[in-house]
Every structure is written in structure tokens, then in C-alpha cells.
Amino acid sequence: MNWTVRLAVNGEPRTLALDDPRVTLLDLLRERLHLTGTKKGCDRGQCGACTVLVDGRRINSCLTLAVSLDGAAITTIEGLAQGDRLHPVQEAFIAHDALQCGFCTPGQIMSAVGLINEGQAGDDPERVREGMSGNLCRCSAYVGIVEAVRDAQATLTDKERAA
Amino acid sequence: MTPELNLSRDPAHLRHGSNIGQPLSRVDGLAKVTGTARYAADNNPPGLLYAVTAVSSIARGRVVALDVDAAKAHPGVVEVMTPANRPALAGDPDGKPNPFAFRFEALQNDRVRYANQPIALVIAESLEAATEGAALLAPRYEAEPARIGLDAGDAYVPPVVGMGFPAESHHGDVEAALAGSDRQITATYETPAHYHNAMEPHAIVAEWQGDKLVIDTPTQGLVMMRGRLAELFGIAPESILIRSPYLGGGFGGKGFIAGPQILGILAAKLVGRPVKLVVRREQLYGPFGHRSPTRQTLRLGADGAGRLSGIHHHARIATSSFEDFYEAAAHVTHTLYAAEAIATTYDAVRMDTGTPLFVRAPGIAPGSIALESAVDEMAEACGLDPLAFRVKNYAEVEPSTGKPFSSKALRECYTQGAERFGWWERPLKARTMRDKDGFLVGWGMGTATFHALMFAGQARAVIRRDGSGVVESGAHDMGQGAWTAFAQIAADSLALELDQVTFKAGTSDLPDAGIAGGSAHTATVGTAIHNAGAAVIAKLAELATSDQRSPLFGAGNAGVIARNGRLLRRDDEGRGESYADILARAGLDQIEGSGSGVPDPAANEQYAMHSHGAVFAEVKVDPDLGQVRVTRMVGAFAAGRIINPKLVNSQLIGGMIWGISLALHEEAVTDRRTGRIMNANLGEYHVPVNADVPAIEAFTVAEHDPFVNPLGIKGVGEIGITGSAGAVANAVAHATGIRVRRFPVRISDLVRSGH
Amino acid sequence: MNRFDYVKPATVAEAIAAAGAPGAAYLASGTNLLDLMKGNVVRPERLVDITHIKELTRIETSGNGDVRIGALVRNADLAYDASFAKDFPAVAEALLSGASAQLRNAATVGGNLLQRTRCAYFYDTASACNKRAPGSGCDARDGENSQHAVLGWSEACIATNPSDFCVPLAAFDAVVEVEGASGRREVALEALHLLTGTTPDRESVLAPGELIVAIRLPAAARAFAKHARYLKVRERNSYAFAVVSAAAGLVLENGSIQQARLALGGVAAKPWRAHEAEALLAGQPAEHGSFERAAEAALREATPSGDNAYKIPLARQLIVRALQAAMQGTPSRMPALPASPFSAVPGALHDA
Numbered sequence A: 001m002n003w004t005v006r007l008a009v010n011g012e013p014r015t016l017a018l019d020d021p022r023v024t025l026l027d028l029l030r031e032r033l034h035l036t037g038t039k040k041g042c043d044r045g046q047c048g049a050c051t052v053l054v055d056g057r058r059i060n061s062c063l064t065l066a067v068s069l070d071g072a073a074i075t076t077i078e079g080l081a082q083g084d085r086l087h088p089v090q091e092a093f094i095a096h097d098a099l100q101c102g103f104c105t106p107g108q109i110m111s112a113v114g115l116i117n118e119g120q121a122g123d124d125p126e127r128v129r130e131g132m133s134g135n136l137c138r139c140s141a142y143v144g145i146v147e148a149v150r151d152a153q154a155t156l157t158d159k160e161r162a163a
Numbered sequence B: 001m002t003p004e005l006n007l008s009r010d011p012a013h014l015r016h017g018s019n020i021g022q023p024l025s026r027v028d029g030l031a032k033v034t035g036t037a038r039y040a041a042d043n044n045p046p047g048l049l050y051a052v053t054a055v056s057s058i059a060r061g062r063v064v065a066l067d068v069d070a071a072k073a074h075p076g077v078v079e080v081m082t083p084a085n086r087p088a089l090a091g092d093p094d095g096k097p098n099p100f101a102f103r104f105e106a107l108q109n110d111r112v113r114y115a116n117q118p119i120a121l122v123i124a125e126s127l128e129a130a131t132e133g134a135a136l137l138a139p140r141y142e143a144e145p146a147r148i149g150l151d152a153g154d155a156y157v158p159p160v161v162g163m164g165f166p167a168e169s170h171h172g173d174v175e176a177a178l179a180g181s182d183r184q185i186t187a188t189y190e191t192p193a194h195y196h197n198a199m200e201p202h203a204i205v206a207e208w209q210g211d212k213l214v215i216d217t218p219t220q221g222l223v224m225m226r227g228r229l230a231e232l233f234g235i236a237p238e239s240i241l242i243r244s245p246y247l248g249g250g251f252g253g254k255g256f257i258a259g260p261q262i263l264g265i266l267a268a269k270l271v272g273r274p275v276k277l278v279v280r281r282e283q284l285y286g287p288f289g290h291r292s293p294t295r296q297t298l299r300l301g302a303d304g305a306g307r308l309s310g311i312h313h314h315a316r317i318a319t320s321s322f323e324d325f326y327e328a329a330a331h332v333t334h335t336l337y338a339a340e341a342i343a344t345t346y347d348a349v350r351m352d353t354g355t356p357l358f359v360r361a362p363g364i365a366p367g368s369i370a371l372e373s374a375v376d377e378m379a380e381a382c383g384l385d386p387l388a389f390r391v392k393n394y395a396e397v398e399p400s401t402g403k404p405f406s407s408k409a410l411r412e413c414y415t416q417g418a419e420r421f422g423w424w425e426r427p428l429k430a431r432t433m434r435d436k437d438g439f440l441v442g443w444g445m446g447t448a449t450f451h452a453l454m455f456a457g458q459a460r461a462v463i464r465r466d467g468s469g470v471v472e473s474g475a476h477d478m479g480q481g482a483w484t485a486f487a488q489i490a491a492d493s494l495a496l497e498l499d500q501v502t503f504k505a506g507t508s509d510l511p512d513a514g515i516a517g518g519s520a521h522t523a524t525v526g527t528a529i530h531n532a533g534a535a536v537i538a539k540l541a542e543l544a545t546s547d548q549r550s551p552l553f554g555a556g557n558a559g560v561i562a563r564n565g566r567l568l569r570r571d572d573e574g575r576g577e578s579y580a581d582i583l584a585r586a587g588l589d590q591i592e593g594s595g596s597g598v599p600d601p602a603a604n605e606q607y608a609m610h611s612h613g614a615v616f617a618e619v620k621v622d623p624d625l626g627q628v629r630v631t632r633m634v635g636a637f638a639a640g641r642i643i644n645p646k647l648v649n650s651q652l653i654g655g656m657i658w659g660i661s662l663a664l665h666e667e668a669v670t671d672r673r674t675g676r677i678m679n680a681n682l683g684e685y686h687v688p689v690n691a692d693v694p695a696i697e698a699f700t701v702a703e704h705d706p707f708v709n710p711l712g713i714k715g716v717g718e719i720g721i722t723g724s725a726g727a728v729a730n731a732v733a734h735a736t737g738i739r740v741r742r743f744p745v746r747i748s749d750l751v752r753s754g755h
Numbered sequence C: 001m002n003r004f005d006y007v008k009p010a011t012v013a014e015a016i017a018a019a020g021a022p023g024a025a026y027l028a029s030g031t032n033l034l035d036l037m038k039g040n041v042v043r044p045e046r047l048v049d050i051t052h053i054k055e056l057t058r059i060e061t062s063g064n065g066d067v068r069i070g071a072l073v074r075n076a077d078l079a080y081d082a083s084f085a086k087d088f089p090a091v092a093e094a095l096l097s098g099a100s101a102q103l104r105n106a107a108t109v110g111g112n113l114l115q116r117t118r119c120a121y122f123y124d125t126a127s128a129c130n131k132r133a134p135g136s137g138c139d140a141r142d143g144e145n146s147q148h149a150v151l152g153w154s155e156a157c158i159a160t161n162p163s164d165f166c167v168p169l170a171a172f173d174a175v176v177e178v179e180g181a182s183g184r185r186e187v188a189l190e191a192l193h194l195l196t197g198t199t200p201d202r203e204s205v206l207a208p209g210e211l212i213v214a215i216r217l218p219a220a221a222r223a224f225a226k227h228a229r230y231l232k233v234r235e236r237n238s239y240a241f242a243v244v245s246a247a248a249g250l251v252l253e254n255g256s257i258q259q260a261r262l263a264l265g266g267v268a269a270k271p272w273r274a275h276e277a278e279a280l281l282a283g284q285p286a287e288h289g290s291f292e293r294a295a296e297a298a299l300r301e302a303t304p305s306g307d308n309a310y311k312i313p314l315a316r317q318l319i320v321r322a323l324q325a326a327m328q329g330t331p332s333r334m335p336a337l338p339a340s341p342f343s344a345v346p347g348a349l350h351d352a
Ligand SMILES: Cc1cc2nc3c(=O)[nH]c(=O)nc-3n(C[C@H](O)[C@H](O)[C@H](O)COP(=O)(O)OP(=O)(O)OC[C@H]3O[C@@H](n4cnc5c(N)ncnc54)[C@H](O)[C@@H]3O)c2cc1C
Pocket: A044, A045, A046, B683, C025, C026, C027, C028, C029, C030, C031, C032, C033, C034, C035, C050, C071, C097, C098, C099, C100, C103, C106, C107, C108, C109, C110, C111, C112, C113, C114, C115, C116, C162, C163, C164, C165, C210, C211, C212, C213, C239, C240, C241, C242
């Protein structure tokens, strides 16, 4: 049996015929759509490496069945930059050296984008720390991550003001 | 020492500071923030099949049955590999062709020697099918009692510890020194098993192209891995290509090939198609090494003035039932504090676990937390400030050998770190500081140290006709910043701008870069690159100075300097010509040179080589509930020449957070009855999250080391952990008045027991 | 993960019909269910995906002032619902102290109520576990049990309920609306979960196939809004389950306690409502001595089930702290680290 799943992946509408309901969103992205920017660190909701946005909200794609998402819009790390123009969070991650091995980084960045969208943390470093605590970084780039998120958040609001 | 190394010991062409020393952003940053950096598991070659291993749930015994039929009947399953049908290996997984070949399990028989050992592998068209196929194997075992814990068996003295240190070593008569001391303390500290837990699980995509083997797998030692694979599969090393451009963290866990990776290659052979095997997180707690648990007893003696007279550091450690690896936990005591007499001794037990191996700051990390705790306890016993006590016992020469240090700016670290932290405000007495909300506040410190090592590595440098450069070395980037730091050294070595040099790394067909470990990669490969660059420039100078048509004619090799893609006369910098012109006139497309980075035996004979640092930590502890929060941390480090301060800062801070983790968080919890690790996952095996980490500050103090290597590089990958774990533990003791000697410190240790 | 049959009903009635098949399980956001399936701890034959049932996604206030939360409301959405958080601050704080932002964005309130224990032996299919495989034994009993129950446990099972959300729900008399083949009924949250007894595999009073449709917070619980806190002690400052947690609410008048609510998490197989302690507090002055007496009463029956004796003084001290924090007043803004002892208000510490 095949399940039809309609998704908008990074803005591109896709209709997928899924032959197996067990496929998680993460494995769909990585193994079937070959969007391998999203990483698998634990496959159990315990690390945040698989964070993507579903309808604008950050979630762990490893604990989400793809079939269940019919109709959803998915944004992955591949969909963040506008052509050659990096998203402010991506830029800030480079500027603040908020990464080392880079494996947790796509998840961190998607989580940061989600956090800023949620609008709960503002510029408060403690709130940013708490809000980013669902993303482990074994290289422990946490200090840079907090700086990058605060920096990007400031840039984003400036833009909004300008707009 | 190679000739070119001499030639370049003070290379006139090197423009230190033009690239080297600059806080450049990571050159691989763009790929990493856009998701285009391709890690091993990101490869999806056409025709790919998925493999998933089944692992044992017993720690010792035999597998007596597997339901292969059930697995095969699952839709999508293509094949099941067991000892019965796995393709033959030319080499023996239980063989020991060299000391760095560690025994592993690749379905060579039905024996189980630890929990989570692979016992079969299922290959399927989809990951989902392979995963379920592995579950359907429902193994049955003949189990034998598991030997777990540091009292699991008869302890014995290991033949050697760490990388060949003696298991017993004495400097002076420690018993006499202790007996004659005014003050003595004896304390026993325990550290649990630690697992690397790099965010990237081990993974392999293996494809046989005829007799050629192409694999994507993260490794900290490309050429070494290639050699081992050649031996195991009975093929020439040149027939194997390993690609490992990015590692999602290594920490020592990706230094050696392990059973699951071999199984991935065997699976590809069995089915004649490319196979991807990504090890499941819980399965990482077994075949890939871990840090041995330790039980360390320190006996310290001091005179009335607080000078250490003797230190005896004994470590009980563990290895596996089938392999020998001994965590050199006591070793740190040889190099750190001046004492007339120092002795280190070890004993070990065999346990039914995977073989413990290198984990970030091997030996030193667990040793340092014990030593720094004990030193703090002694300082307290002497009524001295912990920093004052350490300064009093400052080692001007390496205590156990009497050798001078090649450089040692630890005093500056102490001074500047203490200043930055505000250390001298610290009350001597424990449990006397409170914040405005009533939380207990404690300040602790620790001395950081790590040996400045070099292995052996090679590099090749080329200047092309257009004047641009290419530098190649099979180096490894596991997050430490190799892509950037080596490109910086490469650019300086060729006197070019960064964007004029292409740096290639990360594949096994490039010059052997040795192993990325021991904090030695930058020193080793950096030296090799530096020498390769110098060799090309020398060749170019040779061409120019012997050519009458060149403005450099007759200047002699030593009379020429390189700058900005040009060679100039040293005595008249107005005269010179570009690399491109020199090559064009000589009718050459390119010119090539190679270099190696190896330690200088004479310098090593003469000097003790170590990095140092001082770490200061503040913690807050809830007086009733025992929850701890690190609120401030400052680390000052002296580590020779800093190639890229931005990336080095990240390394140091990352290390310091590992220190927090050792002190407060991580611990593998093993069920003694079964030998299974009960928290083999990232939910329960705690590593710090963002909310556990305060605004940490790390900085380096200037340190010029003319002896370690031509560039004066000492390495920063591991030192951050050392000192930091002790600093946090000491801060907890200072906050609470409770000295916890079993790590990590937990709520149950600090919760107020009465009311 | 086993293969399963996947169905996606659009209405409650369809869902209940679909779940009537043996081996069926409701799939909400799956953050617990899929985790367990990946570990082969549970292997349902059919998943009834309820996430597309629109009628279960609303937060409504009924005429009598009760707040009714549809079972599919996401944990984060409820916590960030401004009027809900204002009226039931301890519930919002508990929600925000659980799991991670990503998980809270996904997790539903219904799923949160029925999440299973985190006992490592329950998760480890090679271990004996009466909850997972009735009659097989309990390997936690003599195993690694520093996190296990100190109240209400039995020889058969010493597991705890891991939910943060349930603790203030129990304290504030939440009611669960349930619908099954035989119709709708209501269950007090406090009565939803079962202690382990001899049948630890039975975790709630729900019959097979019964669906949680909503959770209701009674209008009366608003009385505590000014003095309500949730505090959670954990080994990591975020993204960790509670070692012990406590929800406390007070109604104060001139420094004396009119009403008190108190419940504990991480100590038993259910959220542990401390009725006796509440009764002791009523009419007493809001001061340390009263809180200590209440804490004493709440833990009177507690006994270690293993290597966890420390949880008893810990729970006592946490109760005192939570009551003290409640007395100080609900913070005007959610603390930066929700439920963290480090976010408690100044002057609240016992031996300070
Ligand atoms: C890494 C990690 C950390 C976590 N930390 C915490 C924490 O600190 N505190 C905490 O409280 N929780 C924590 N959780 C648990 C989390 O809160 C739960 O997984 C989540 O609330 C479950 O909601 P869900 O919608 O995903 O449920 P699902 O996983 O879909 O379902 C859970 C169970 O409830 C049943 N079910 C779901 N909805 C209904 C319904 N309406 N009617 C009947 N049955 C239903 C399902 O059949 C299943 O058995 C953590 C989880 C993870 C993975």
C-alpha cells in the first residue's frame, strides 16, 4: 500500500508516494529526498540535530512520522538562505564561531530561527540558553551559539523595522 | 630530523601574522551553516542498500540462535549476515599487526565479549526494513556471568600504561618523603566510564568498485585506517579510497577502525552493492572505545610551609577481557607540581566491556580531576589559598625528570587568570559565600596541563604557473578547525594570500597526515605544510638565483625572501619577480615540494614539552536541594603559537565545558548483573546543555617556544578539559563544604539530608 | 519498528471506531510513542493518528469559567496562551520546564498525560519488567534505581510517572474528559493514573480504545493564580526529567493560608497529590514552620525503593521551597529558567 503525502519542502510542493508508514520526516528528508543537511544524532528526540521547521515551528524530525504531516510546509537548513544571501542566523553562526565540527549546526540554526520566531527569548542570554537547550553540542560551542542568536535576533528586528 | 626542517627553522620568507595568528572565520563555515558539508552518512550512491547491526544484550557468552528466517521474511530485507555467511577476511580481527591495531568484532565467531557487540547484520532496501529485520533476529544466548566494576576480578599490574609509560615509576623515595612530612592526606577519587558521544554517530558508506574499495567514513587517521583495511581485506592500500572531509566530532572515538565499519564493508561485498551503515546511538556504547572508569588514591605530604614533599598517585583502571589499553590516569602527577618525591603506580582489572580507548585528554582528564581535588584538599589542610599553594609548588623544571620546560608560561596564566576572575577576593573558608538570593557560592581553580606532542605527517605544496598555490595533506577536520588553520599556515608557507591557495585534505590519497589526536595535529601537519612550502620556495629561489635573466640572479638561496607571491632580494627588496614569471621563464607548469612534520628527538631529549593553563570557576549551589549551576568560568592558557585565536578560543571553551561535564554530568551507568549500560542514550547520559553553560571566558597568554617545532605550536584540543573539571569540583567543595570524591557530583551528594 | 497499519480519522467518532481493533494505539505527536516503538518497547499493530481531528485543538472557556483544553493542543501553545498562563501560571511553568522547545512544540497535552515511565529497565527489552511484560519481574528492584519511586510503590514495580504537566494538574483538580465506545465520561486527573500494585502494566483507568478528548481546569483553580509555582530539581539545568518536582498554590489572606494545593512529581507512579499536607496548611500562617509541617506530612509514608533515600529529604525541602515561592507570589513574567530552583525568588532559601 502507498500513502500519498503532500508536502511543501523549502517552498517546493511535493507529492510523495510513501510505501512505508514507518518513515520519519528525518529519514524521508535524508534518505529519500537526499536533503542531508538535517542530521541524525540520536533518532530519539534527545539531541536536536534533526530540528526542522514544520509550518514555521521547530520540531524534532526524528520523532515525526512523514505520513502524518500531509499538507505541511517543511523548512530545512537547505531552504534558509535566499540564493547566495545567507539568513542572518547563518551569518551570525559563522561570525561568532558558533560551531566546530558542524554536525549539530543545522539543527542549532533551525532551532535558533524557531526560537526567534517564537519571540519568547528576546535579547536575554538566559532565555536564549534555555530556549536553545534542546540542541546538544558535544563540541560545546554554546557560548558562541548564544552570542550568534542574540546578534541575529537584533539584525532581524532591524530589518523588520526597516520593512 | 629531515633536512628541510633545518632549512626552515627560521624561514625568512615566513610572514607570521599575515595569515597565521589572524582570527579568521572558519573557511568551512559556509558549508556547515548551509547544510552542504557532506558527512559520511550524507552520501547516497545509486543502488544503495541499508545495513543495521543487531547487538548483543549479554556481556559475555555465546550466541546460540538467531531467527534469520524471520528477518529475511520481512519485506525489503535483502540479506542477513552472520558468522555463517560473512565474507572471509584476509586479516584477523583478533590479530595485533601493530600496537595501534585494536582487536574488534566482525562476526568472526559466536563469542560475545561485551554488551552492544555486533552479532549480526541485516541488509535491506530501506532503513526501516533493515532496522526491523535486526529486531526480528531475536537472539538467544548462552550467557556467562558478566564481570563489571573496578573490583570485578583480580587486579594485576599492567605491562605499560597509556602510550608506553611504565606502570610503576618512582622519582625519589616517596614513602620516606611522606613519612617525613608535617602534613599528610590520603584521598580516593572515582571517575566513571565516559563515552565520546560525538554528535555524529559512526557511519560508513562502502562501495566495492571491482577490487577497489571506496568508503565514506569519519576517521581521525585516514592513512592508518587505509593500512589496516588493506591488511584486513588483503588488498593494496592504493586500491582503497577513504573520504572523510568532515567529522561530526571525534574526541578520540574515530581514531581507529572498529567492527561495525568493517561489517559495513563486508556487507557491501556480500551483496555486491553499496551499503550504508549508520550506527544507532545506543550501539555506540561498546565497540568504539570509551574512557576507563578509574579509582585513584592520592597520598600527599607537605611541610609546615605548605611545600609538597611527596605525592603518590595510584590508579585502578580497567581494560577489556580481550585487549590491553590502560588509561594513564596518574601520569599527570609527574609533570605538574614540584615535590621531592613522586611515585605513580597502577593496577588493572579486566571487565566484560568493549575495550577502553582514547577519549579527549586521555589519562590526563580523569587524573587531573583527582590531582586537582587532592591538591585543593592539601591546600585547605595547610590553611593556604589554593592558588597560593599551587604557586608555592610551582615546578620550575619537570618534577619527575628534572628537564627544563621548552616553555612554560603557567605563572602568567595564574596571574592573568586570577586577575580576570577576581580570585583574590576568595574567602579561605568553605561555605561562607552567598549570593543575594541565599544560594551557596564557591570559587575553585585547577591547573591545566597537556603534553605538547607531535606525531609524523607529510604535506605537498605546489606553486602553479599562474602563481597560485596548492597545498595537500590528508589531514582531518573534526571541528578543531583544520581546514582553516592549515590553509593559514599553507598561505604563509607560500607567502600567498589565503584566497590564492587551495588547501586539500580529508582523503586517503593525499600525503599521510598521521592521526588527528593527542592535540598534535596542528603541530604535526602544520610543520609538514610549513616545510613543504619552504621546500617549494627554495626550489623556486634556486631556479631564479641561478638564472642570469632573473633580477635575483646571484642572490643565493639565503639571499632571497618571498612575499606576496614574489621573490625579493633580501638586501634590496626593490628587486624581485613574481612566482609566475619565474615559472614562465623556466617553462614550468608548476613546481612542487614536500615536507614532513616529525618531532625533533634531540629537543625532546633535552626539554619537557607541555601546554599549561589556569582555570577558575564559580558555582552556585542550592543549599537545600543540591542542584548546581556553574555561573562563571575563566581559563588562561599558554600553548605556544596560536595559529587562529578565534578557533582556538572555541577549542578551549569547548574543552572547559567538557570539564563541567566531567565534574557534574557525564557517567555511563552499567548494570552490574548484566553488563548492559542502562543510560546508553543522550537523554540519560547527560552532557551539558546550553543552560548549563555560563558566559565562559578563555584567553591565551603569549608563549614563545623555540623548541617544540619550527612554528612553536603546542596544541589546544585537549588542555581545556584538564584543570577545568577540578576547578568546578573544587568550587562545589568551596561552596558547600562537602568534598565529593566520586564524580560526577550529583544532587544526592549535596542535598541537605536532614531538616 | 514493526510494520503497522496507519489510519487517519478526521473525527472523534472515527478515531474511536478505528481504535477498537486489538493492538491499536492512538498516535498524537508521537514523541513518546515513536520513541518506544523505535526501542521495540511497544509494537502496536495499528496507529490511529488523531492529529488531524480539528475539534480537539481548541482552548475554550465555558460558561462556568472552566477552561477546557482540547487533547491535541500542543504543550507550547498552551503554555504560551497568555490568558491561560495568567490564570494557571504553575501549569504553564510546568509545561515549559519539560523536555525541550522542539518537543513542546510537537507534544500534545493528551499525549503528555499518557506518556510512559522513563525507567531504564522498562526501555531495555532484555530486562525483566512487570510493566512491559507482566509477570517477568522487576530488574529495577535490585538494579540502578536512584531515580525510582519513594511513595506508593509496590514490590512489582517502583517506576515513577515522568510528566511535569500532570503535577500541577493534579494539584489544581483538573478533570479529564474521555470518550470511548461506550460514550463519554470524566475522570479526575488525580484518579487517572494508577499506582503500580500488582498490575503495573495497568497505568491508567482508561479502557482500551478510550480517547482523551479534553482536559478541564476548574474555574476555582484561578483562585491560586497569584500564588502558584512549579519547581523541578534536575541533574541538568534544562532538557532533563525531574528528580523530584513540586507544584504549590496558596490562597492567602492577611498572611494566613485560606487554601493550599500541593502535588509532587518524580516520586511515584502517578502525580502525587498531598491532601494531608494541604489540610494541615489551611488556616495556618504562611510561614516556614507551617511549610515544614506540611512537607513532613507529605512524606510521612515515604520509603526508599532502592538507592533513592535522598529523594525523601529532597522532596521535603522542595515542598518547603515551592510553598515559600508560592507565598512570595507568582512572578509577573515566566522565569528565564522555568521551574528552576535558581529562578526562585529572593529570600526563599531555607538556611540562608
Ligand atoms: C528527550 C525527551 C525529553 C523529555 N522530557 C520531558 C520532561 O522533562 N518532562 C515531561 O513532562 N515530559 C518530557 N518528555 C515527554 C514528552 O512530554 C512526551 O513525549 C509528550 O508529552 C507526549 O505527547 P505526544 O503528543 O507526543 O504523545 P504520543 O507520543 O503521541 O503519545 C503518548 C501516549 O499517549 C497516548 N495518547 C496520546 N494522545 C492520546 C489521547 N488523546 N487519548 C488517548 N491516548 C492518547 C498514545 O497512544 C501513547 O501511548 C520528554 C520526551 C523526550 C523524547
